[in-house]
Amino acid sequence: MPGLVVRMLEAAGISDGDKVLEIGTGTGYSTALMCHRLGPAAVTSVEYDPMVAGRAREALAAVGYAPTLVTGDGLAGYDKNAEYDRLIATCSIRYVPLPWLWQVRDGGTITAPLSGWLGGGAFAHLTLADDGTAGGRFLRDDLHFMTARPHGRPPLASPHLGIGETRDGRVDPRVLDDRTGLFVAQLAVPSAVRLGGGDEVVLWDVGTGSLAEVTAGTVRQRGPLRLWDAVEDAVLTWRAAGSPDQTAFGLTVAPGRQYVWLGEPDGPSWDLPA
Ligand SMILES: C[S@@+](CC[C@H](N)C(=O)[O-])C[C@H]1O[C@@H](n2cnc3c(N)ncnc32)[C@H](O)[C@@H]1O
Known part of the structure; x- marks a missing residue:
């Protein structure tokens, strides 16, 4: 300290x-x-x-x-x-x-x-x-x-249940293991927390209970916010600038x-x- x-x-x-x-x-x-x-x-x-x-x-x-x-x-x-x-x-x-x-x-x-x-x-x-x-x-x-x-973070809202929407991923979830990648993701989904790590990640929105379950190939999203859509857009913008x-x-x-x-x-x- x-x-x-x-x-x-x-x-x-x-x-x-x-x-x-x-x-x-x-x-x-x-x-x-x-x-x-x-x-x-x-x-x-x-x-x-x-x-x-x-x-x-x-x-x-x-x-x-x-x-x-x-x-x-x-x-x-x-x-x-x-x-x-x-x-x-x-x-x-x-x-x-x-x-x-x-x-x-x-x-x-x-x-x-x-x-x-x-x-x-x-x-x-x-x-x-x-x-x-x-x-x-x-x-x-x-x-x-x-x-x-x-x-500090308030208690998590109940997660949205149901099948949700599934699609192919555009960005590997391991981007969250990079210091700046994590910062960029947070800018995109400022009220989400991360569970898991590596190539299997769940983002959980504290306020709405929206979920994104992300693996290296597949994204499943539920609830009112499309968390991984927002993360992918931000990460691709960052990468287009050379990943500074x-x-x-x-x-x-x-x-x-x-x-x-x-x-x-x-x-x-x-x-x-x-
Ligand atoms: C990392 S420590 C500070 C280190 C300190 N400057 C030193 O030299 O020991 C963080 C401190 O911030 C205090 N803190 C947290 N939230 C605060 C707030 N909203 N207003 C004032 N202090 C706060 C904590 O209680 C804790 O004592």
């Missing part, structure tokens, strides 16, 4: 004079590093779990640091100390909470791992524009943190829409479930 959070702070580009909002105090280790570098007055950290927050507060006090420590849901940010130069999340998000946009100054940055229920991920580093939007290309780093509590890694993708966040794009902001895109 220490190595991970150091990479996170480096990726965020935190430097002298920055005022930072951290989401996910955890042990307080990254908070302490920022207090050492920036001074405690420049650091605000939010922790969801009261017990964890209490332990971090004691640990930080023991080494002489008293930053602003908040117990609550960091997805709401902390507007009392806004505006911030940098916002970093050491927990993963499915989409960018809008309060973060309102609490970071124009030209400031938001750095957070983006992940989803399928298990795909990318590392977002967004710059705030003066029109109230934020955007940027994903970073190369492959950092995984636990999912932010309110973005996450750094070829970017994220644009606006109050009405958040979308991941491939290549350039006006390239092929997929909306996040904001």
